[in-house]
Amino acid sequence: PNGKIYAMVQSTLDVPDASAKSVKDKALFTRIVEIDRTNEAAPTTRTLAYPLNPADWQDGKSGKAKLGDLVAVDNTHFLIIEQGAFKDNLIHNKIFLVDIADASDISDKKNGELELETVITNAGLINAGVKTAKKTLVGDLRDYGWLLEKTEGLALIDNQTIALINDDDFGLGVDARDPDGNAVDATKLYVDTATGAVSDGSTSKVYSYKVAGNAPSQRRTQLWLIKLAKPVLEFQQDYSYAQAGDLLQAPLKDFHPTQPAIGYDQIYYKLGRYTMGKDSSNKKFDDYCEDMGQKKANTFTASPVLSNPASFTCKDALGTTPASMKSAVIGPQGKLYLTDGHHSFTSYWETSDGGENMKVWVRVLANFSNARSMDDFWAKMKANNYVWLKDGSNNNAAITPEQLPAKLGLGNGLHNDPYRSLIYFTRDIGYSQPAGATEFLEFYWGDWMRAQGSAITLPTGSTDLSGYLAAVQTASNAMVAITAGSVVSGGKTTADLGKLDAFGGSKFTDLSVPYSESSPGKLAYALQYRNSLTAP
Secondary structure, three states: OOOOOOEEOOOOOOOOOOOEEEEOOOEEEEEEEEOOOOOOOOOEEEEEEEOOOOEEEEOHHHHHEEEEEEOOOOEEEEEEEEEEEOOOOOOOOOOOOOEOOOOOOOOEEEEEOOOOEEEOHHHHHHHOOOOEEEEEEEHHHHHHOOOOOEEEEEEEEEEOOEEEEEEEHHHEEEEOOOOOOOOOOOOOEEOOOOOEEEEEOOOOOOEEEEEOOOOOHHHHOOOEEEEEOHHHHHHOOOOOOOOOOOOEEEEEEHEEEOOOEHHHHHHHHHHHHHHHHHOOOOOHHHHHHOOOOOEEEEEEEOOEEOOHHHHHEEEOOOOHHHHHOEEEOOOOHHEEEEEEEEHHHHHHHHHOOOOOOEEEEEEEEEEEOOOHHHHHHHHHHHHHOOOOOOOOOOOOOOOOOOOOOOOOOOOOEEOOOOHHHHHOOOOOEOOOOOOOOOHHHHHHHHHHHHHOHHHHHOOOOOOOHHHHHHHHHHHHHHHHHHOOOOOOOOEEEOOOOOOOOOOOOOHHHHHHOOOOOOOHHHHHHHHHHHHHHHOO
16 A cells, blocks of 8 residues: 555575575575565665575475465555475465564575574674564465465455465476486575586485476366454464564563453552652663663664663663563463563553553563463463462452453453562562572562461551551561471471572662652552552
């Protein structure tokens, strides 16, 4: 619609790495070219990376992938056909919805003196400043009964109907065979221009190569119309391409919670500091940089905006400190399940310059997108301690995965667990997060607190700083008093949960600073913000 021309490279580029070996089968993308002829005298071009995962394809080779056709949906979204032999050794033709809005121009990017395709890890591409196009599976044509090999014509009839046509290659194909008569891949053979001999390029064996009729089932041209289950732009982002260890970017609205509750007072502290803060620079930018594995904020434009990382910089490159990043698991249909970061990301969601469309990076813990069913998926999540299924009420009742909220944010079903809030404020006073801390560490402490009964006073609804501090002090002293090495909750020991040997007096002093001071404590910010919500 914008008048630009888009073309795509059918397959990954056959370029050499530093040892002169081809990376065609290892490449993580092929290329889309954009031509802007707004200025006819000096047209401009951009080259974008279309992502391919070698693990999806036969023999783990992305060189097996071919792009059949593309059609524009709007100025930044396209439908693209991926075709070829996938990892199940069957020919598939899959339709993807592609979003190029955030894709970076790689026209001038290199890997030193080598082509960018020689970067064969996702982390490497990220460090090179490459943002690939995003793609979402719309459908596998095999599921509609399409068994033709080459789908190479695609048109959008309306926002929910596509037209497809195959390439019949004029009914012809290639018959290539080794000296023993076995069929081989013709694209791996070489022709000696002097003698006409066909070989594999590495031996003296002579191969045969001829044009022959292709399979009868492929000889007819077929035109199909398919009405999709919903309009093409309603297909959500599919993250099934991401593998364990990858860094992945997604908007907050795409994350599915793996716990039913959060501590609202922890959110209120964040929002209080973001909106009523007395820091020289807003703490939210430091928090964001830390959550992206980039240490802390570094420089700012005149008007920095949290949801626009171009308006500020961080000390380190993305993912430099992966342990500080939040984490997620890929589930069926390529959905994202957040395993750590519910409080931080909900705070960003609720911040005026954040919101549900704000994009963040996470570290992928596992890809369970191939689970046989949702029951199988949740069984894997439970086995790996990636889900917390207690509702956060006083009796902390068990729930089913189906009862988990669908989204982050305070208004989307995440309940308030006051014990979780109290535990947050005891951090570095009664416990400290150990290296490689277990998922849902604070919830295990919350279970233990519930079991203490009246020995720990819960400051539910309190807006009094001294009363809340007394609860933190009581809880922290009780934590420190637990016998070292004993089991605290859920089979987790004091070492697992980071119990301190002594009360953290200096941190408690920091926490106690009232809002009236120039550097208030976390609790003062939380209560100040909470009061602002109830003020007339």
